[in-house]
Amino acid sequence: MSMEFVPELDDSNELDKGDKTLYQEITGMLRCTTELGRVDILHELSLLSQYQASPREGHLEQLLRIVNFLERNPKLTLYMDQDMPNLDYSDFLTDTSEF
Numbered sequence: 180m181s182m183e184f185v186p187e188l189d190d191s192n193e194l195d196k197g198d199k200t201l202y203q204e205i206t207g208m209l210r211c212t213t214e215l216g217r218v219d220i221l222h223e224l225s226l227l228s229q230y231q232a233s234p235r236e237g238h239l240e241q242l243l244r245i246v247n248f249l250e251r252n253p254k255l256t257l258y259m260d261q262d263m264p265n266l267d268y269s270d271f272l273t274d275t276s277e278f
Contacts, residue, residue: 180226180227180241180244180245181241181244184237186226186227186229186238186241189235189237191235191236192235193233193234194233194234198236198239199233202231202234202238202239202242203231206227206228206231209242210224210228212249217249220248223241223245227241227242
């Protein structure tokens with residue numbers, strides 16, 4: 180999203196029915212993308228998701244900027260170690276007499 184864009188202050192024209200549906204579809208696809216590991220767009224997407232009922236042209240522009248970002252940066256992913264951490268559960272107890 181553009182650094183200067185403030186979604187709640189956008190006063191551009193409201194989208195017509197076809198563009199509103201497009202906005203909602205793109206938002207849904209991007210939400211699935213965040214669940215697959217693209218957490219780098221999560222904040223911006225959550226800001227724009229608030230306007231699903233009556234999005235404006237500026238909101239759609241910013242949503243398309245996010246799609247463009249994903250096209251330019253296809254390999255950004257979050258990697259996590261699959262091994263279970265080796266925890267000492269006694270650190271979490273307040274009464275250590277149980278051990």
